[in-house]
Amino acid sequence: MKDNKEIVLRVPATCANIGPGFDSLGMALNIYTDVSFEKSGMAPYNNPDNIELELTGFESRYANRENLVYKSFVRAVNHISGVFPQKLKIGIKSEVPVCRGLGSSAACIVAAVKAAYELSGKPYSDTEVLEVCNLIEGHPDNVTPALMGGFTAAIQKDGQVFMSNIPVSKDLRFFAFVPDFSLSTEYSRSVLPQNVDFKDAVYNVSHVSLMIAAFVNSEFDILKTAVSDRLHQKYRSKIIDEYEEVVNICKGMSATATFLSGAGPTVMVIDQNLSNTLEIYQKKLSRLKRGWKAYELKIDFQGTRIKES
Structure with a gap:
């Protein structure tokens, strides 16, 4: 060696x-x-x-x-x-x-x-x-x-x-909306309940099953409903300043689906409407107070690799 x-x-x-x-x-x-x-x-x-x-x-x-x-x-x-x-x-x-x-x-x-x-x-x-x-x-x-x-x-x-x-389409178009403040995973987990109602557990099982099928079959119109969650997003969203305002911007532009990225505070958007551009989203976000920055993203299918010098 x-x-x-x-x-x-x-x-x-x-x-x-x-x-x-x-x-x-x-x-x-x-x-x-x-x-x-x-x-x-x-x-x-x-x-x-x-x-x-x-x-x-x-x-x-x-x-x-x-x-x-x-x-x-x-x-x-x-x-x-x-x-x-x-x-x-x-x-x-x-x-x-x-x-x-x-x-x-x-x-x-x-x-x-x-x-x-x-x-x-x-x-x-x-x-x-x-x-x-x-x-x-x-x-x-x-x-x-x-x-x-x-x-x-x-x-x-x-x-x-x-x-x-x-398996998922390479044509999926994502936007990540990132604010000017951080949120630790530890704090974000601390606001979650220790126990959940049985009907909420069933809700998530049914929605995650539908969501995966929609991704696999490229039935993106289903995603708006299928990404709904009752285990973490409704609790975490309350500690993210301007979360509702960001979601309302996405709704107003008829985005395909909106959900939290990880523990937050980044809001992730799937939007297959090509008329909804990065520039339009950024202009709308710039009216908010928390310095939201928009990124247009695709899925990376390679994962970690050795970078050639």
Whole structure:
């Protein structure tokens, strides 16, 4: 195994939950986080504390050993071999807004784990990478599409991840509306109920079944109804400033479907009406107070890949 090696990984953003698909469905989207890893030498005593660490491109609050990329890398190396480099340089360049419900944390974890496997020089499978990512993240709905690409369904059982890709049209057109404020997943989860009514559980099961069928069969007119949810969106929407105003803009433009991206605050829109352009949406959003920025997106079907230098 060579002591010196460098790798750059490109990880797509993700939209998790997808309406009624709480903690199980996710899509990879075509905005990206590039994370570079450069290692040299091997540390004595298999101790990560010996690593001479350099972090570039991160905000100052993340430029320390509590950095999620670094901690995930250490966790993955311990899982694989426990042999650490003497020097490690990690750099990041990202188009993905942080703490906005677009999988910025999942991107860090996936990049770190896949890099650890690549730099180890040992053969591996994406299934192994996914298992370690899930151990770190705690749920597979974001890390699965970030790693595998496309539209995925995933669950974890007894520490194992079971996932499947859902076939979906490449012509789907998405808009992500991102405000100027962040929302932590921890806080967004704290507003959810501990128990739900049986009829609400049935409501979500029926709607997620219909929604997946509509995606698979490209019956997009059904999505407006099928993305409805009773497990998380009605609770989370109350802590997102101007959420109703954004949804009303989408309704006024007869968008195909509207739902929260991940834990929020980003609002995701599917709109197959080509007359509804990014410029029109941005103009309407600019009348609001919270600095909403519109992105026009497609599904990324490649997932995490090694970026050619």
